[in-house]
Amino acid sequence: xxxxISLEVLRYSPERDAEPSFQTYDVPLRKDWVVLDALNYIKDxxxxxxxxxWSCRMGICGSCGxxxxxEPKLTCATFLSNYxxxxxxxxxxxxxxxxxxxxxxxxxxxxxxxxxxxxxxxIREKEKPVSDGEYLQTPDQLDRYKQFSMCxxxxxxxxxxxxxxxxxxxxxxxxxxxAQRYNMDSRDEGAHERMDVLAQHEGIWGCTFVGECTxxxxxxxxxxxxxxxxxxxxxxxxxxxxxxxxxxx
Amino acid sequence: xxxxxxPTRYTEYHPRWYRPRVSTWWWLARWxxxxxxxxxxSSVFVAWFVVVLLLQIRALSRGPEAYAAFERWLQxxxxxxxxxxxxxxxxxxxxxxxxxxxxxxxxxxxxxxxPDLLIVGTNYAxxxxxxxxVAWFLVRS
Ligand code: SF4
Ligand code: FES
Numbered sequence: 093x094x095x096x097i098s099l100e101v102l103r104y105s106p107e108r109d110a111e112p113s114f115q116t117y118d119v120p121l122r123k124d125w126v127v128l129d130a131l132n133y134i135k136d137x138x139x140x141x142x143x144x145x146w147s148c149r150m151g152i153c154g155s156c157g158x159x160x161x162x163e164p165k166l167t168c169a170t171f172l173s174n175y176x177x178x179x180x181x182x183x184x185x186x187x188x189x190x191x192x193x194x195x196x197x198x199x200x201x202x203x204x205x206x207x208x209x210x211x212x213x214x215i216r217e218k219e220k221p222v223s224d225g226e227y228l229q230t231p232d233q234l235d236r237y238k239q240f241s242m243c244x245x246x247x248x249x250x251x252x253x254x255x256x257x258x259x260x261x262x263x264x265x266x267x268x269x270x271a272q273r274y275n276m277d278s279r280d281e282g283a284h285e286r287m288d289v290l291a292q293h294e295g296i297w298g299c300t301f302v303g304e305c306t307x308x309x310x311x312x313x314x315x316x317x318x319x320x321x322x323x324x325x326x327x328x329x330x331x332x333x334x335x336x337x338x339x340x341x
Numbered sequence: 342x343x344x345x346x347x348p349t350r351y352t353e354y355h356p357r358w359y360r361p362r363v364s365t366w367w368w369l370a371r372w373x374x375x376x377x378x379x380x381x382x383s384s385v386f387v388a389w390f391v392v393v394l395l396l397q398i399r400a401l402s403r404g405p406e407a408y409a410a411f412e413r414w415l416q417x418x419x420x421x422x423x424x425x426x427x428x429x430x431x432x433x434x435x436x437x438x439x440x441x442x443x444x445x446x447x448x449x450x451x452x453x454x455x456p457d458l459l460i461v462g463t464n465y466a467x468x469x470x471x472x473x474x475v476a477w478f479l480v481r482s
Contacts (some may be wrong), residue, residue, distance in 0.1 A: 320445035
């Protein structure tokens with residue numbers, strides 16, 4: 093095995109460059125190193141100007157998402173040794189479909205606004221006073237939404253979604269999965285409030301079920317599943333208001 | 342200026358960003374994307390089989406002569422070729438959708454989610470069963 097491995101990293105400086113370009117770095121190839129370790133090595137030892145986001149380096153914070161050889165990956169969970177035998181540099185690029193601020197750092201306000209629009213919190217018609225105790229939930233009820241609650245907002249699913257790339261108004265996989273996380277929660281009563289945002293063209297109906305979001309998700313959230321399941325719910329609700337207008341809210 | 346861009350709300354007063362463009366050929370970049378596009382295209386072929394079926398029913402209702410003419414039309418090599426391609430796409434359409442079915446249907450039974458394989462399996466079993474019934478009718482006559 094070679095001692096070093098080359099990384100081809102996308103560099104972009106908003107002050108100097110009109111277009112980004114690749115810069116190649118050789119880093120030691122260590123068995124226990126992930127792509128993020130290599131980037132940190134470059135920043136510490138070779139080129140301190142390289143800019144990227146990371147924090148937990150253990151797949152929890154969701155900030156180290158980048159394109160590695162064209163695939164959206166958490167760089168803290170992607171081992172360099174996986175690429176050692178390919179005999180070509182490992183390409184590291186910022187997450188696809190997001191505007192690039194600098195080097196590997198992308199602008200994610202678009203996602204933040206969308207996430208907020210689906211009201212990802214427990215909505216109660218009437219809050220009960222604290223003195224009445226907590227809202228109880230059985231393990232079965234927890235199980236219904238637990239998978240969707242694992243999302244770490246890493247946005248790999250957006251970078252995998254051609255619909256989001258072509259039509260940036262699409263609310264996108266994670267935001268819809270997180271809306272479902274609350275819709276499926278037995279303590280929540282806000283499903284109809286979220287429906288206005290979700291059941292429109294920019295919401296679930298924008299999705300054509302490419303299914304890549306689910307494949308790249310490092311937390312097995314299955315956003316594609318969440319969207320298709322919600323399509324079913326929305327259709328049933330629509331028929332209900334159509335057949336029984338008096339029951340509509 | 343504002344109408345050149347999609348109406349997404351990014352932070353104001355931010356330094357210049359680089360906005361990569363999506364290539365027209367994005368669907369050639371990865372096999373799953375190509376597969377997705379093929380799956381979408383397959384609907385055209387599904388529609389073609391529906392047209393063939395409607396033509397067949399029309400011929401049937403117009404009596405034996407019309408039906409014989411319809412059968413001759415079916416034997417035209419071009420139509421045979423088209424129908425072979427169509428068959429391929431219809432099978433592709435059916436299998437890809439069957440395989441996707443479990444993620445669209447989170448069926449719960451006895452407090453647990455029904456395993457994916459069971460949902461896919463049921464779809465294939467129903468397909469096989471219906472095909473057998475159809476085949477039985479065809480062979481019998
Ligand atoms: S759904 Fe998965 S891929 Fe998408 S942001 Fe959440 S954790 Fe990341
Ligand atoms: S650094 Fe936190 S998820 Fe990778």
